[in-house]
Amino acid sequence: MAGDVTKRTQVRIWDLPTRLFHWLLVFAVIVEAKTGFFGPANSLDWHVWAGYAIAALLAGRLIWGLYGSEYSRADRLFSALRHLPEHIGGLLRLKPKHYAGHNPAGSLMILGLILVLLALVATGLVVLGGTEKQGLLAGITPYDVAHLAKGAHQVLAYSLMAMVVGHLVGVATEMLLLRVPLIRGMITGWLPKAPHAASEILRPARPMLAALSIAFSALVVTAVALPLSTHKGLGVPAPVSNVLYVKECGACHWSFHPSLLPRKSWALIMGSLDQHFGEDASLSAEAVKEISTYLDANAAETADTEPANRLRGVSEAEPMRITATPFWRHQHDELPPQVFRSAKIKSKANCAACHRDALTGRFDDQNIDIPDTSKAGETQ
Amino acid sequence: MKRALIFLALASLSWGSAMAFADDRRDAILADLAAQAVAADPAFTAFSADRGKAFFLATPSSGKPDTPSCTTCHTKDPKAKGQTRAGKEILPMAVSKTPDRFTDAEKVAKWFLRNCSSVLGRECTAAEKGDFITNMAAQ
Numbered sequence: 169m170a171g172d173v174t175k176r177t178q179v180r181i182w183d184l185p186t187r188l189f190h191w192l193l194v195f196a197v198i199v200e201a202k203t204g205f206f207g208p209a210n211s212l213d214w215h216v217w218a219g220y221a222i223a224a225l226l227a228g229r230l231i232w233g234l235y236g237s238e239y240s241r242a243d244r245l246f247s248a249l250r251h252l253p254e255h256i257g258g259l260l261r262l263k264p265k266h267y268a269g270h271n272p273a274g275s276l277m278i279l280g281l282i283l284v285l286l287a288l289v290a291t292g293l294v295v296l297g298g299t300e301k302q303g304l305l306a307g308i309t310p311y312d313v314a315h316l317a318k319g320a321h322q323v324l325a326y327s328l329m330a331m332v333v334g335h336l337v338g339v340a341t342e343m344l345l346l347r348v349p350l351i352r353g354m355i356t357g358w359l360p361k362a363p364h365a366a367s368e369i370l371r372p373a374r375p376m377l378a379a380l381s382i383a384f385s386a387l388v389v390t391a392v393a394l395p396l397s398t399h400k401g402l403g404v405p406a407p408v409s410n411v412l413y414v415k416e417c418g419a420c421h422w423s424f425h426p427s428l429l430p431r432k433s434w435a436l437i438m439g440s441l442d443q444h445f446g447e448d449a450s451l452s453a454e455a456v457k458e459i460s461t462y463l464d465a466n467a468a469e470t471a472d473t474e475p476a477n478r479l480r481g482v483s484e485a486e487p488m489r490i491t492a493t494p495f496w497r498h499q500h501d502e503l504p505p506q507v508f509r510s511a512k513i514k515s516k517a518n519c520a521a522c523h524r525d526a527l528t529g530r531f532d533d534q535n536i537d538i539p540d541t542s543k544a545g546e547t548q
Numbered sequence: 549m550k551r552a553l554i555f556l557a558l559a560s561l562s563w564g565s566a567m568a569f570a571d572d573r574r575d576a577i578l579a580d581l582a583a584q585a586v587a588a589d590p591a592f593t594a595f596s597a598d599r600g601k602a603f604f605l606a607t608p609s610s611g612k613p614d615t616p617s618c619t620t621c622h623t624k625d626p627k628a629k630g631q632t633r634a635g636k637e638i639l640p641m642a643v644s645k646t647p648d649r650f651t652d653a654e655k656v657a658k659w660f661l662r663n664c665s666s667v668l669g670r671e672c673t674a675a676e677k678g679d680f681i682t683n684m685a686a687q
Contacts, residue, residue, distance in 0.1 A: 421634035514635030
């Protein structure tokens with residue numbers, strides 16, 4: 169029975185918008201997986217833009233689920249679910265029934281994929297807003313909320329990967345058991361007619377209605393997004409500003425942003441300048457006083473960026489070192505030690521050598537730029 | 549045209565006096581150090597660039613372990629750029645390369661205090677400071 173499948177009449181199952189949606193989504197998810205799981209950190213922009221693309225694709229697809237041609241309609245997914253037990257029974261006997269469009273298991277998978285993708289977009293926006301202080305939610309998302317969302321985003325991302333594997337296994341199973349060329353079908357739109365398909369009235373696409381809905385949604389999104397996008401990031405500190413601080417504490421190294429250590433650590437540093445990491449960095453009493461006041465007023469406790477939140481957890485053994493905090497070590501554990509010793513960097517504390525925005529205290533992923541240290545003879 | 553010429557003349561005048569001013573300030577610092585040197589040792593006669601050079605290149609090993617010598621950060625060549633232990637560039641110490649070296653008395657005092665403490669484990673004498681500056685001013 170399955171053998172004559174190629175001789176059967178071909179029917180148009182997937183219309184063009186659905187096929188475009190499918191393959192653009194595949195591409196966007198590949199970009200997300202590559203940049204999300206494997207980095208590098210400064211590919212965050214790619215990750216974010218692919219995320220916006222997925223949001224737009226999902227919105228378009230949901231609208232097409234209302235106005236698309238028959239097999240693209242959302243209600244078919246729900247009605248197919250009713251046949252799920254029967255379908256699973258057929259699969260277990262290796263004799264599944266051939267359904268036109270998504271089979272019941274496929275329908276379940278599509279619903280799951282769409283839900284997980286929507287949740288990924290939502291948590292992604294929260295993470296971007298609260299940890300990076302970027303994107304639409306930067307002005308209203310506290311770090312703590314984003315930190316929770318980051319956990320969820322990660323669990324969802326792994327779930328999505330598992331579901332993608334499940335989806336591919338499902339497609340392969342149907343292609344093997346029923347000899348239906350599903351991949352070609354998603355490219356051309358045409359598939360062999362299901363043999364026992366009840367004759368049904370196929371609803372045509374309503375492109376005008378779809379276009380109007382998409383235009384209307386775009387207007388609503390713009391109206392919400394525009395005012396949000398002008399907000400200043402919540403708890404983003406001012407760049408290093410105190411002139412005396414820059415002059416004195418910027419003489420031997422870049423002037424560390426005050427939000428990179430908590431008050432207690434700055435007080436320890438300012439109280440021991442004659443024994444400063446193996447050097448004498450002593451200052452006049454007036455200078456110590458002015459700089460201490462500046463550091464105290466702008467210490468990590470006063471900012472809500474990711475570095476300020478995480479670097480507050482200083483190491484007990486070396487509370488004066490940013491580079492000894494568990495967070496700093498974790499962020500930099502993949503960099504080979506000789507990179508830090510290279511002539512252009514020389515010290516782990518030379519943050520500004522790799523982080524172009526160090527003086528702002530933001531430490532955005534996009535502003536990481538490790539100087540080329542590959543030239544021979546530059547390490548010491 | 550005439551105006552431009554006057555402007556140029558004025559500009560070069562003020563530039564010239566700025567250079568002279570810089571030298572004045574370094575001379576004042578040296579004069580002050582010379583007075584201290586005489587007070588400390590009546591036999592003192594003049595600063596010596598040679599003694600300054602030897603002092604600069606020495607490795608006294610009486611200071612902090614990470615800073616054995618002035619050359620740790622300033623390099624052996626006064627005309628070359630140096631680098632701090634934390635990776636920041638230091639402009640050359642030689643006055644021919646960095647003309648405003650040793651012209652700000654407060655800055656000079658601050659760095660002698662720190663760097664002598666780091667390298668020698670004590671303050672430098674007025675004679676050592678004067679020799680050092682004399683050597684760098686001759687470079």
